[in-house]
Amino acid sequence: MDLHKELKHWFGYSEFRMGQKDIIESLLKGQDVLAMLPTGTGKSICYQLPGFLSNGLTIVVSPLLSLMQDQVQELKSNGLKQIAALNSMVSNEERQFVLNHLHDYRLLYLSPEMLQSEYVLSKLKQTKVSFFIVDEAHCISHWGKSFRTDYRKLAPVRRALANPPCLAITATATEVVRDDIREQLQLNNVQSYIYSVDRPTIALDIKETSSNSTKLKELNEYVRSLEGPGLIYFQTRKWAEAASSYLQQQGHANVSYYHGGMVHEDRLLIQQQFMKDQLDLICCTSAFGMGVNKSNIRYVIHFQPPLDLESFLQEIGRAGRDGENSLSLLLYSAEDRQMAKTMIKKDLLDKSQLIHILSALSTGGKLTYAEEKLIYLPVNCSDTAYSVLRYQLEMENYVIRDQWQSFDVQTVYPKIEKALTEYGQVLEQRLNKIWEWIESNSCKRQQILRYFDEIMQSRPDACCSYCGLDRLELTNSKVHNQQASSFEWVDHLNYVFLKGHQQ
Known part of the structure; x- marks a missing residue:
């Protein structure tokens, strides 16, 4: 063949x-x-x-x-x-x-x-x-x-x-x-x-700021000067919406937000508008991007650091799929780390929550998903935290699909609590790793590769903020772009007819 x-x-x-x-x-x-x-x-x-x-x-x-x-x-x-x-x-x-x-x-x-x-x-x-x-x-x-x-x-x-x-x-x-x-x-x-996780055409820029309010002002300047399309990632839905509104007020018309709390039709519309270049910039949570095959994204900004290096690489990987130079810019302040710890804690269970849920499930019987939600939502247990708990109970054969077996809470609690504690430690370890990377004084690209058990074979000219780079030179400023040759209709037709064949 x-x-x-x-x-x-x-x-x-x-x-x-x-x-x-x-x-x-x-x-x-x-x-x-x-x-x-x-x-x-x-x-x-x-x-x-x-x-x-x-x-x-x-x-x-x-x-x-x-x-x-x-x-x-x-x-x-x-x-x-x-x-x-x-x-x-x-x-x-x-x-x-x-x-x-x-x-x-x-x-x-x-x-x-x-x-x-x-x-x-x-x-x-x-x-x-x-x-x-x-x-x-x-x-x-x-x-x-x-x-x-x-x-x-x-x-x-x-x-x-x-x-x-x-x-x-x-x-x-x-x-x-x-x-x-x-x-x-x-x-x-x-x-x-x-194969290597490295994307040598994406420059890695990291910048410390004093506060989130300062970040917003700087964000406005970055968006004003950088050539798009671009993505800005936030840790919460509220921040994505607020930043989108702020940028619109500052005169950036083709900006919108995207997160998992929106109805599917609205999310699909925003995604399609971005793909068709009707929107230049999306303020989003991690819900946006996976599977979005837009080749000409020029920059990805993280308004707050992700919770681990894997997420960071996944999200900056949306830039520069056309092979052209692109920029990853991560902004951080001292308050971001505490915010990250709070987000991790939200998906973990304390003792009272765990005992309450185990007690409700211990009587056994058949429960629908909706009935299970009525057990864990009243004690402020997130969907993620409950899915991890339910998985541990499945591994102990206390539930098979929607059929629960009765069990003694005092006997089950120590084993489940130990497993959930280990899971929480994994989350904390990953968070610590990305902050060690952020705050370190060495080549950012080299450290990422080391985390993924790789050795850097060659250093690109535009490597990272530690090695030195010019973010405007990387993506071309909008001023420079406006002075360039006028838009060619042939290029547009090529894009329209060939974009379906972008891998």
């Missing part, structure tokens, strides 16, 4: 990017694969092409609804129709139609939670599954960022589907996380393709 010819046929590309061909060849040989490719280097091709080349169904486990919808829509807009997604946004009628016609599809995107449905699994078992893909595979590890408990239940699902070849793919995973992925997915004779 001529893979280059197939790549051209299905996607219109003439050449594979780094790692893609090796990963695809291993999958087609029936091997399990663990792959780590930097954000923006075309991870989706690694499973989409094998999916279209197989004579069965390729299951893609994806953590975000927006990620699924974007990939499905992009493929369909390029004329590839044998694709579907099953998630909470799909109507019951459409879901039933897809499940009744699985033989007509080549790629099926599902959330890990959807795969816990006995009915969905029973339907999938009736069709041939060629490949089992776990996208954003770092979610499987409690040592990694964005831990999702249902990701750790995927190995039994794969076994139930006759153990098809598995690809676990991510952009950021330390060696500890990669080992956990292999173990949790029970990958056999796994082929590993691990």
Whole structure:
């Protein structure tokens, strides 16, 4: 099989990017694969092409609804129709139609939670599954960022589907996380393709400020001078909205905000406007960006530091996918660290919360998800904290799906409390690592690579704030851009007709 010819046929590309061909060849040989490719280097091709080349169904486990919808829509807009997604946004009628016609599809995107449905699994078992893909595979590890408990239940699902070849793919995973992925997915004779997390065209700028109010004033100047499009990340929804309003008041018209608390239709509209260059700048939380394939984002600003280095790399990786110079600017002040600790604490349970929830669950019986929420929400337990607790109880076999077994709280509490304490320590360790990086007096790029068990092979000219850089020179100031040659209609037509073929 001529893979280059197939790549051209299905996607219109003439050449594979780094790692893609090796990963695809291993999958087609029936091997399990663990792959780590930097954000923006075309991870989706690694499973989409094998999916279209197989004579069965390729299951893609994806953590975000927006990620699924974007990939499905992009493929369909390029004329590839044998694709579907099953998630909470799909109507019951459409879901039933897809499940009744699985033989007509080549790629099926599902959330890990959807795969816990006995009915969905029973339907999938009736069709041939060629490949089992776990996208954003770092979610499987409690040592990694964005831990999702249902990701750790995927190995039994794969076994139930006759153990098809598995690809676990991510952009950021330390060696500890990669080992956990292999173990949790029970990958056999796994082929590993691990590439550097470094994005040498993204300069790393870090700037200390005295307060958040000072940050806002500086943010206004940065946005006024930097050429977009750009993203500004905030730790809270309230900050994203407030900063968007402030920038609009300062005369920046094409600015909006995006976060997970918005209704889906509003989020989709903002995303589409940004993709079509109707918006230049998005003030957002971490809910924005995963799967957003906009090639010309010139800068990513963090108004507050993320909670770990993995999140930081994921988010700055949205910049410069066209290979041009881009800027990552992280602002921080002394108050940010305490804010981060508060955010971590919000997703942990204290003794009274834990005993209250365990007592309510200990009587056993069948509980719906809505009924469980009535147990943990009144004691200010977050959805994340409860999902981690529920996972620990599942591992002890006190709950199977929605059926609870009765248990003695005094017996169960010490073991569960120990597991949750260890989980909290992991979160604190990751937070400490990113602050050590922020406050250190050495090359920022070199330190990130060391965190991911890498050695820096070469230093780019525009490396980081420690090594020295000029942020305006990196992205071109708006003044310089306005003096450049006028907008060419040929370039616009190329963008309109070719943007669907951006990996």
